[in-house]
Each structure stands twice: as C-alpha cells, then as structure tokens.
Amino acid sequence: MPYPAGHRPAVKKRIIDSARRLFNLNGFESVSLQQIMAGAGLTHGGFYSYFRSKSDLYAAVLGCFFTDPEWKSCWEGVHVDLTSTDVGPQVVRAYLSRQHFEDVENSCPMVALPTDVARSGKSAKVAFETVFKAMVSVLERSLIPSGRRHVTAESIAALCIGGMVVARTLDDRGLADELRGACTEVALELGGWDKKRASKNGKLKRRRPRLRHEAAA
Amino acid sequence: MPYPAGHRPAVKKRIIDSARRLFNLNGFESVSLQQIMAGAGLTHGGFYSYFRSKSDLYAAVLGCFFTDPEWKSCWEGVHVDLTSTDVGPQVVRAYLSRQHFEDVENSCPMVALPTDVARSGKSAKVAFETVFKAMVSVLERSLIPSGRRHVTAESIAALCIGGMVVARTLDDRGLADELRGACTEVALELGGWDKKRASKNGKLKRRRPRLRHEAAA
C-alpha cells in the first residue's frame, strides 16, 4: 500500500467537486477535462484512472448533488432546518435569495443546468428527477393536507426554479431582483405561508390560500 | 446584378432559421457552423459572407425570436389571438401545452436556452429580457387592474417557463405531464382565469383569485 487508505476516494471527491463548480458556471460542453483536473490540483492525464469518460464524470456530479449532503450548498447560509414544520417558507426564501442568485458556482443544479440535462441522456434526467421529487416532497410536507397539496407543491417548486432561471438570463439586475421578489411573494401565498398575516401575532399561521374555485365551493 | 434582388436576405433568413432550430435542440456550443449551413442547404464556407462570427449569428437568432412574428411559433397551433382580452389564459395553456413540450425545435427560447443565455454576454441577455418583458406585458393586460397585477403577471410567466424547463429535464414522461398540468391549473388560478367557474355560465368571468392576505383585508 504505497499510499494511505482513503487517498484515492478523497482525490475523486476533489475532482467531482471541481467539476460540479465548473459545470455550474459554464455547462457541460464548455468545460474541459484539463480545467476540471487543474481545479482539483492535478494534471489532465490522471483523469482516466478515476472515471471512464467525461460523461461518466457528469453522471457522478449529478448524482452527488442529491446524495451528498455536503453539496446541497444552496441551502447553506440560510440555515434551513429540514426537520422543522416551517421548512416550506424557509426553502422558498432560500431558493429565491440573493445569495443563491449570485453564487452560481454552488447553485442548485436545477437552476444552473436544466437545459443541459434536457439535452442529455437518461441517467442525467433520472438524477434530476430525484432532485425535483425531493424538493416537491419537502414543500409538500409543509402544506396543510388537502387534495390540492401535491399540485400546489409542484407549482411552488416550478415557480422557485423558473424564477431563478429567468432572473439569471436578464440583463437588468433590478428587474431580476424584482422578479425574485415577486416569485417569493406569490410562492409564499400559494403555500399559505403569507408573511403579512403571520407577523401580526409573531407566529406563522399555517393555512392554505383560498383560491377562486375553493371560495366558490 | 447577377442574382435577383432579395436573394441574399432570403438566404440569410434560411441560415438564421436553421440555426434557431439547431440551437433550440442542442444549445449554442454543441452546434457547428457546418450543421447550421447544411440545414440551410449550403456548405460551411459561405457563412462568413453573411455573419462576422458564430456569436454574431447567435445574437441575430435571439433577436429574431422577438422581432419576427413568423418565428413566434410557440403560439402557433393554439391560435392565440393577441388582441383578445382573454389572451392570458390562452397564453398559459399554449405555453404549457403538450405541443410546446414536444416541439423543442420550435420552442420558446426561454424554455430551450435560458441557461445558455445566463452564461452569455450582454447582447443575449438584453434579447431575453425583451422577450420576457413582452410575455409579462401580454399577461398583465389580461389581469384585473390592481397593485398586485405586475407581481402576478411576472409570477405567472416564471411559473409557465419554470414548469416547461423542469418538465423537459424529467425522465418520467408521466411526471412531466403531471407537472405541466399542475402549473397550468395554478397559473390560471393566479390570473383569475379559473376554468371550473367559467364553464358554468359558458363565459369566462375575469376575476382575480382571492389570496390569503386579501381575504383577510
């Protein structure tokens, strides 16, 4: 055993982490193996003793976004407590936060890479589906039970992701901020986590929003 | 004048149209000039008598998505009448339709290319901003006037775009359909275009949804 146990797994993790950051910033095609290996402090030649191909690495990166809690860094810095019953509004605020908007390198992959994945193969799509289902599931658990719970959770997720994706395509930073604000506001209303009401008695009342056809029923 | 007047503009349009389809399908990086020119029925050498560079073509493509009504093909097949007062629900249904989901080639660029544009320069982002503002403006005009009109329109747009972007990343077609349905339902509610109510008297009553904090006021 010429090298200490755990050496190779640690290096492999460094490579995946470098790739994750670079893919988030520049997408799959534009990033070279040389850049990825340099980001891990290595030269390009060693790559193939860790991965079979660039696509293989891509799959590993997408897998880790979900499985490795260390890398769910879009929740970091906002202190989302996944065990809290009020995790819904926390997730919405964190997802649409200025920090998440600016920190592209550590972004949620669903914001940084969705169109790359849409053009990719089955394994990338399966990984994304897992991430999306996890997000919907977290949101759904914070909603008052009802027949509309699942539909509402899926829509809040799509609103959060869509708001961030679009915000990053805009040239006007002010408009991007306005959009993030609008999506946050509406997402919180959809979840029944509206802040104006909650702040009056200092505690969040968890009631779902009354939408038109419900009020009529 | 060895060639008829209008010959070059027509060829240029063919090149842009070929590029638009290929970019929608594969993004900016993965498409070669050879493929684009072949799609226009030409060989690669002639490209530089029409455009200064590949980036120049990219800018031209994004510009045309908005300026040329012929190419707003994501509205086609659903017969959206932009002069109608009920254009809002029509846009939502068309945007989240199965046709728009499947027809990637003729997709709205905000669904097919947002992350490519987020990584691009100012000109691409300016073009996208124009498209987004146009979409928000169309939706806003269909909403009952109120202080929340603009916020609601922006959110509906983000929900439509986000729903489509995410749907295309999922491996399970059934889940993608479910998501499109959920986003359609919630977007129509947000706009006050809820169908269940409208169908009762055969005419769409244009009322905005009562959300939590409004009901409380």
Next chain:
DNA sequence: TGTACATCAGTGAACGCGCGTTCACTGATGTAC
C-alpha cells in the same frame, strides 16, 4: 434569339487550435529488514 461577359454567391481545401483520450514513464509513498 443567341452569345460573350462581368458580377458575386457559394465551394471546399487548408490553417491553427483545443478537445477527449491513451500510454509509457516518473517519482512519491509505506513496508521489509
């Protein structure tokens, strides 16, 4: 109508470049004694 011509749209070979991938080799490491 038919022929010679000037124009220029489009062709395709060629360029340097960086890519993903391969592989013979180097040299850092822990072990044996």
Next chain:
DNA sequence: TGTACATCAGTGAACGCGCGTTCACTGATGTAC
C-alpha cells in the same frame, strides 16, 4: 535508524478529430448587344 524495494498515483507527450475561420477559386446568374 537507515536503506532497498515494490507499488501505483500522477505526469506529460502524443494521437486523431472536429471545430471556427480564411481564402483562392468555381460556376450560376442577369445584362448587353
């Protein structure tokens, strides 16, 4: 403690390839007469 060694993680030159771009040339076109 110090030396010789076997292992294998990592190096960097080399490969074929397709890319964006350039350019000398071809040949299709409308015009002149």
